Amino acid sequence: MLVNGIATDLLSAFDRGLHYGDGLFETLAVIDGIPCLWERHMRRLCLGCDRLGIHRPDTRLLRHEAERETGEMPRGVLKIILTRGSGGRGYRPPNPQQACRVLHAFSWPDYPADWAHRGVQLRVCDSRLGLNPTLAGIKHLGRLEQVLARSEWDEPAIAEGLMLDTEGRVVEGTMTNLFLRKGDRLYTPELGACGTAGVVRELVMDLAEDAGLTLSVTHLFLRDVFKADAAFLTNSVIGFWPVKRLEDRDLEVPAVPPAFSESLLAKVYSE
Numbered sequence: 001m002l003v004n005g006i007a008t009d010l011l012s013a014f015d016r017g018l019h020y021g022d023g024l025f026e027t028l029a030v031i032d033g034i035p036c037l038w039e040r041h042m043r044r045l046c047l048g049c050d051r052l053g054i055h056r057p058d059t060r061l062l063r064h065e066a067e068r069e070t071g072e073m074p075r076g077v078l079k080i081i082l083t084r085g086s087g088g089r090g091y092r093p094p095n096p097q098q099a100c101r102v103l104h105a106f107s108w109p110d111y112p113a114d115w116a117h118r119g120v121q122l123r124v125c126d127s128r129l130g131l132n133p134t135l136a137g138i139k140h141l142g143r144l145e146q147v148l149a150r151s152e153w154d155e156p157a158i159a160e161g162l163m164l165d166t167e168g169r170v171v172e173g174t175m176t177n178l179f180l181r182k183g184d185r186l187y188t189p190e191l192g193a194c195g196t197a198g199v200v201r202e203l204v205m206d207l208a209e210d211a212g213l214t215l216s217v218t219h220l221f222l223r224d225v226f227k228a229d230a231a232f233l234t235n236s237v238i239g240f241w242p243v244k245r246l247e248d249r250d251l252e253v254p255a256v257p258p259a260f261s262e263s264l265l266a267k268v269y270s271e
């Protein structure tokens with residue numbers, strides 16, 4: 001683990017990330033020592049900094065530290081945390097600020113191998129996402145909603161939980177973005193009020209049209225999910241999981257033409 005470039009796992013107990021969730025993070029796949037989708041992750045991190053008024057990091061320094069931390073790792077996960085640092089009076093941010101960066105490499109999670117091909121089971125969570133357009137889309141450190149949602153189930157067969165907002169709109173999974181397919185149309189929830197705008201979601205949006213899939217970013221409700229032909233989940237580590245079952249409803253697998261998911265995955269695990 002690197003904290004501000006120093007190999008240590010010690011961080012000031014005054015750090016605002018700990019006190020207020022005052023910061024951002026990124027979780028990246030690492031293949032053969034290369035942090036995947038680097039530019040997209042850095043764009044979202046910088047967007048988050050602008051929203052929160054945290055100084056943008058030196059992304060070349062971050063890249064250098066990322067490579068130091070991951071070494072020659074054949075396959076792993078890199079988490080980058082950027083907080084506003086320590087100080088300030090209560091909630092009031094310090095001036096000047098001294099942002100704090102933490103980089104930590106993890107081993108690849110041991111999800112069952114067939115989830116990526118045969119699909120996963122998805123449940124609907126009771127915990128709801130609150131609405132806050134200022135925080136919507138960015139990957140801020142305040143993740144209590146996801147922590148509560150993920151503590152709702154223990155069944156190992158259930159891979160992910162679907163989260164709704166307080167108005168009953170479907171937003172995303174606890175750690176993934178959601179896409180639905182009906183015929184050759186793809187739908188993904190609009191994230192103007194809450195949710196995380198995933199970098200793989202962005203990639204799907206970039207690739208869909210060329211694959212003959214018409215994409216709509218729109219408000220979706222549970223009835224839309226239950227009426228879909230197919231659904232899939234995305235994030236930077238899993239890449240793409242088709243959903244084979246939502247509660248007691250079976251969905252089509254493969255969720256999209258295999259050529260589309262294969263070209264998506266090839267891009268997810270590249271620079």
Ligand SMILES: Cc1ncc(COP(=O)(O)O)c(C=O)c1O
Nearest residue numbers: 175176177196198199200235236
């Ligand atoms: C709540 C949530 N939504 C969506 C995503 C997917 O984001 P990305 O594609 O950037 O990994 C994540 C990733 O961890 C997440 O935690």
